Amino acid sequence: MNPAWHRIRDQFPTLHQKVNGHPLVYLDNAATTQKPKSVIEALDRFYERDNSNVHRGLHALSMRATDAYEGARERVRRFINAEHSEEIIFTRGTTESINLVAASWGGANLKKGDVILLTEMEHHSNLVPWQLVAQRTGATLRYLPVTGDEGLLDLPALDRLLTPEVKVFAFTHVSNTLGTINPVAELCARARRAGAISVVDAAQSIGHMPVDVRAIGCDFLAFSGHKMAAVTGIGALYGRQALLDAMPPWQGGGGMISSVDLFESRWKPSPERFEAGTPNFGDAVALGAACDFLDSLGRETIREHDGALARTAYERLAELPGIRIIGPKGERGGLVSFAFRDLHAHDVVTFADEDGIALRGGHHCNQPLMKRLGLTSTARASFYVYNEEKEIDLLVASMRRTIKFFGLD
Amino acid sequence: MSADLSDLYQNVILDHNRRPRNRGRIPSANRSAHGDNPSCGDQCDVFLRLDGDRIAEISFEGSGCAISQASASLMTTQLKGKTAAEAERLYGEFHEIVTTGKEPEEISDLAAFAGVHAFPARIKCATLSWHAALNALKGDPAAATTESHTD
Numbered sequence: 001m002n003p004a005w006h007r008i009r010d011q012f013p014t015l016h017q018k019v020n021g022h023p024l025v026y027l028d029n030a031a032t033t034q035k036p037k038s039v040i041e042a043l044d045r046f047y048e049r050d051n052s053n054v055h056r057g058l059h060a061l062s063m064r065a066t067d068a069y070e071g072a073r074e075r076v077r078r079f080i081n082a083e084h085s086e087e088i089i090f091t092r093g094t095t096e097s098i099n100l101v102a103a104s105w106g107g108a109n110l111k112k113g114d115v116i117l118l119t120e121m122e123h124h125s126n127l128v129p130w131q132l133v134a135q136r137t138g139a140t141l142r143y144l145p146v147t148g149d150e151g152l153l154d155l156p157a158l159d160r161l162l163t164p165e166v167k168v169f170a171f172t173h174v175s176n177t178l179g180t181i182n183p184v185a186e187l188c189a190r191a192r193r194a195g196a197i198s199v200v201d202a203a204q205s206i207g208h209m210p211v212d213v214r215a216i217g218c219d220f221l222a223f224s225g226h227k228m229a230a231v232t233g234i235g236a237l238y239g240r241q242a243l244l245d246a247m248p249p250w251q252g253g254g255g256m257i258s259s260v261d262l263f264e265s266r267w268k269p270s271p272e273r274f275e276a277g278t279p280n281f282g283d284a285v286a287l288g289a290a291c292d293f294l295d296s297l298g299r300e301t302i303r304e305h306d307g308a309l310a311r312t313a314y315e316r317l318a319e320l321p322g323i324r325i326i327g328p329k330g331e332r333g334g335l336v337s338f339a340f341r342d343l344h345a346h347d348v349v350t351f352a353d354e355d356g357i358a359l360r361g362g363h364h365c366n367q368p369l370m371k372r373l374g375l376t377s378t379a380r381a382s383f384y385v386y387n388e389e390k391e392i393d394l395l396v397a398s399m400r401r402t403i404k405f406f407g408l409d
Numbered sequence: 410m411s412a413d414l415s416d417l418y419q420n421v422i423l424d425h426n427r428r429p430r431n432r433g434r435i436p437s438a439n440r441s442a443h444g445d446n447p448s449c450g451d452q453c454d455v456f457l458r459l460d461g462d463r464i465a466e467i468s469f470e471g472s473g474c475a476i477s478q479a480s481a482s483l484m485t486t487q488l489k490g491k492t493a494a495e496a497e498r499l500y501g502e503f504h505e506i507v508t509t510g511k512e513p514e515e516i517s518d519l520a521a522f523a524g525v526h527a528f529p530a531r532i533k534c535a536t537l538s539w540h541a542a543l544n545a546l547k548g549d550p551a552a553a554t555t556e557s558h559t560d
Contacts, residue, residue, distance in 0.1 A: 021411075022410065042480070093470075189438070311529075313537070333552045342427075343475075343476075343479075344472075344473060344474040344475060344477075345474075346449060346474035346476075346531075346534070347418075347474050347476075350414070350474075350528070352428070354410065354411060354414050359487075361449075362448075362449050362450055363449075363450040367450065370450075376450060376472040376473075377450055379466070405410075406423070406475075
């Protein structure tokens with residue numbers, strides 16, 4: 001066993017507490033993961049020692065902060081195997097990354113008659129930005145369907161849907177509600193052959209499995225730090241250099257210009273062009289530390305660990321009366337969504353919390369998908385590196401008590 | 410089970426959740442309003458037949474947690490036969506109960522919701538149907554949303 005996994009729970013301070021009298025069982029990792037000591041310490045160290053505004057600074061601290069910030073960019077480049085560090089733009093997270101592509105690339109390239117192809121399993125963050133740019137440009141939206149409760153993309157339908165009018169195809173790597181792992185490399189290749197750019201929402205995959213932008217072959221890829229053991233408020237957009245070079249800024253301000261006159265300005269190249277204002281360098285440093293942490297564990301091992309827990313949870317939960325589990329039966333990302341007949345997810349989550357178990361309940365920012373599945377809400381258990389099989393036993397026992405309380409057993 | 414949780418899920422609430430009263434659409438309704446709880450996706454439609462200023466019939470449709478469904482069901486039993494002013498006053502009492510946990514002086518089924526106050530995130534669940542009903546009474550066509558109210 002890789003020594004980095006030894007006593008892994010000890011590395012996460014938040015896990016060691018009681019909730020409602022029970023040891024915390026944290027199963028809300030698809031919403032946000034807990035943070036290891038190494039990430040918290042990296043943040044502390046930066047603010048205790050190196051804090052200063054980056055770029056243009058000629059003094060020692062500013063140079064150190066700039067090195068730390070640009071070092072984090074290089075670390076993220078390596079983490080996703082991008083070709084150039086200039087292809088990494090720091091953002092607040094997945095949502096801002098997708099908004100950047102939609103506003104900048106979409107605003108400059110989409111027009112009436114063009115089609116934006118999405119899938120029915122997209123999180124609102126990969127849906128609403130496209131609705132906004134569609135309204136602004138006159139482009140229209142089109143959806144690749146999801147089939148059945150197993151929640152797989154209807155790939156044969158792509159032949160019919162990926163027409164020459166499609167200029168952009170945006171899809172999630174792993175569904176935050178279904179747990180489906182989409183064949184992103186195949187989808188990107190199909191998009192390219194059809195003359196469309198590809199945008200991958202990697203929010204749910206980035207911290208859980210190897211993500212290699214060159215192997216995937218995507219044009220853009222968006223993710224958040226806080227779902228991969230880093231802190232909130234930082235994420236990144238990967239964009240292929242040639243596309244970024246041709247894109248206009250989407251926000252104006254300091255740091256992104258090469259020169260400013262009263263009536264016009266000239267832009268710096270990427271990444272500065274897309275990072276107006278003082279960037280979030282402190283959190284970028286923490287994101288770099290999270291990359292180190294995850295690579296020390298090995299992302300292939302994390303994928304196996306989280307996937308195995310999700311499959312075990314699926315099998316164990318399936319034994320409960322009146323339960324409906326959505327998403328694939330076999331290979332899946334590290335989460336399981338389920339609903340009980342005649343019992344709402346919020347009641348399930350409240351009862352789980354009573355047992356110290358953190359679940360999420362609701363529509364998971366996936367309202368169109370929920371409608372398609374004929375559900376209003378599901379409860380979701382999502383796993384990460386520190387979760388253990390015995391926590392699934394506690395989850396199942398808690399669910400049994402809840403079902404009994406509501407007389408559904 | 411903790412005292413807080415058993416206070417929240419009282420028998421009156423479980424009963425209304427399991428066997429909702431006045432659920433469905435009244436064919437003769439002359440007022441209706443829709444309510445949304447955007448943070449959790451709960452929805453509620455309230456239908457009224459107003460006879461002058463008085464609620465002659467009332468019903469609801471919707472989806473949501475046990476608290477929201479039971480609250481809508483119990484509300485319909487409380488509002489039938491009331492005037493708009495009386496409905497406003499009852500909502501005032503109900504709001505006091507769910508936000509403070511203080512039970513009213515007069516005996517009322519609404520007191521079953523006193524346990525909600527210990528779960529601030531659930532107050533919106535309990536008040537959603539009331540917002541929709543008050544909007545229907547006012548003839549306000551805009552959807553009630555719990556986000557635009559302080560609770």
